[in-house]
Amino acid sequence: MAPNTTDTEGADALVSRLALQDRVPWYRKPNLRTLYMILVPTCIGVEMTSGFDASMMNGLQAVDSWVTFYNHPRSALLGLMSAMYSLGAILALPFVPPVTDYLGRRMAIIFGSILMVIGAAIQAAAQNFAMFIIARLILGLGIPFAIVAASSLIGELSHPKERAILGSLFNSCYFIGSIVAAGVTLGTFSMSSNWGWRLPSLLQVSPSALQIIFIWFLPESPRWLISKGRGEEAYSILVTYHAEGDADSEFVKAEYVQIEKTLELEKENSNRGWGELVKTSGMRRRLLVGSALGLFTQWSGNGLTSYFLSPILENVGITDNHTKNLVNLALTCWGFVNATFFALTSSRFNRRTMYLACTISLLAVFTGWTIASARYAITNSQASSKAVLALIFIYSPCYNMAFNALSYTFLVEVFPFHVRAKGITAFQCWSRLAGFFNQFVNPIGIANSGWKYYISYVAWLAFEVVFVYFLFPETAGRTLEELAFLYEGDQLAEQQKRVVEEIQVHEMYDGEKASSDEKGHVEHI
Secondary structure, three states, X not given: OOOOOOOOOOHHHHHHHHHHHOOOOHHHOHXXXXXXXXXXXXXXXXXXXXXXXXXXXXXXXXXXXXHHHOOOOOHHHHHHHHHHHHHHHHHHHHHHHHHHHHHOHHHHXXXXXXHHHHHHHHXXXXXXXXXXXXXXXXXXXXXXXXXXXXXXXXXXXXXXXXXXXXXXXXXXXXXXXXXXXXXXXXXXXXXXXXXHHHHHHHHOOXXXXXXXXXXXXXXXXXXXXXXXXXXXXXXXXXXXXXXXXXXXXXXXXXXXHHHHHHXXXXXXXXXXXHHHHHOOHHXXXXXXXXXXXXXXXXXXXHHHXXXXXXXXXXXXXXXXXXXXXXXXXXXXXXXXXXXXXXXXXXXXXXXXXXXXXXXXXXXXXXXXXXXXXXXXXHHOOHHHHHXXXXXXXXXHHHHHHHHHOOHHXXXXXXXXXXXXXXXXXXXXXXXHHHHHHHHHHHHHHHHHHHHHHHXXXXXXXXXXHHHHHHXXXXXXXXXXXXXXXXXXHXXXXXXXXXXXXXXXHHHHHHHHHHHHHHHHHXXXX
């Protein structure tokens, strides 16, 4: 029997309620289990490329063959070699939404992955400094296409019950790439030939190769298909994966109607250009939050340990290359453990609460880190050196509890479908600009100012706490369609009205059909 929606229960609440009533875990649903398994190499694993890149660049600074081949790069040159990855991403960003919105999420992932394979191959074959940085530019050109499309596709394909957790796992895969790169550079750092750095560079093709191979087994986003007038294909995908093939599922019928009517209303209130992001006060607030989050994920101190761990360790007396590579490997393994833990647990808590806990704890850790670094510079105390090393490891879970675990989950929730690709692109733009600044300026700041450079991060983290407290919205516990009008109360009411009316039409049709079938059965008897 179809659910009764003629009472005061909103349609959005109906979808959420039906999702919660489903007590069967995902791993006992063959179709949904298959979908999630395919999502791992195609979408969830996209960030392995970024993790591999950061850890590889960290590790190569302690590989003698790389240091010798590129004439001991330091300061500005070292910053440029790291920053070209972010510069490539910045240059690609204006083209990401058109490709993602018009060609589809899957094609955008394929396009980005092909670019990254080309970039990694050129990087491994580099014969000089110019060839190396051009290769890193090409790698950077590809990554935003894959990240924006994959993060959107995870949210749009997942069942509402698991959407937040899968979105959180997206960023935790960063550490899988980091661990592989740290392990490889630890194994090759003593090689006297150029394969000591060419082999890690070549292995950077691995995540992108997996995406190109497995993407053909992944369905397209139902929301994208509906937006292109391909509703039957979208409904078939929802039935297959969200109802295990049951075409009469009440949940899928309600979910489909909710998506269809929400997209219809979004389309009426959109002009399909970049101006949509500043058209209304609600959109401007979304843009402000998304842009700030992009800055916060890069300017919270993580750029120091991600790309320039070697000079940081040297500043506190750790100069042995083998020891530095061991610390790099241990830190990435620890990051993977705590990032995965938070990916599986953070989504159970309110988003705003987790972001506040994250920023406050980062402020406390970085303040201690700065003080300990200053004490070492003044007294050369081994206790201060050990304190800095310990705080670097403590920093990892403080950052990962929200900035790693929740960022893409939060972005998919904040931006409605018709501006989701543009919104995540805006986040990527500010993130990559901040990353480029970090990667270029950090080695200069560390070399010239030492521990005093860290004071700027302490001040910025204090600002982050204030911003999150006053401006971050709460998005937990609701479907994407419920959140589509997060700041627009009047349009939310209109959305709910349309969905209820549409579901009532389906109920009347189903009731008449059932009555007709019963009458025909009686006459037959």
